[in-house]
Amino acid sequence: MELERGASRARGIGLDVHVLSPAEALERMPQASGEDLHGAIWVEQDGCVDPHSATHALADAARELGVRIVTNTLVTGSSWTRRGRCGRC
8 A cells, every 4th residue: 555655646746657566576676575575666767877977977067067076085064154055165
């Protein structure tokens, strides 16, 4: 029932969503365990992304907007102005 509720909410915002049986879910993702599987949600428009490529694409786009990226730096906190700018920038 919980899968059906989630699917219904997703349909309400315009997604093409399907509730799958355990067998149908295992057909699409055979590496999953069927032991406690009750079903799954399938969104046709969903996709996969390579996190390495996505991270570099976001970093490149940020640099084009003037962002300076600092690597090998431990972040222990952040502060922001009321206008949403970094308090130290």
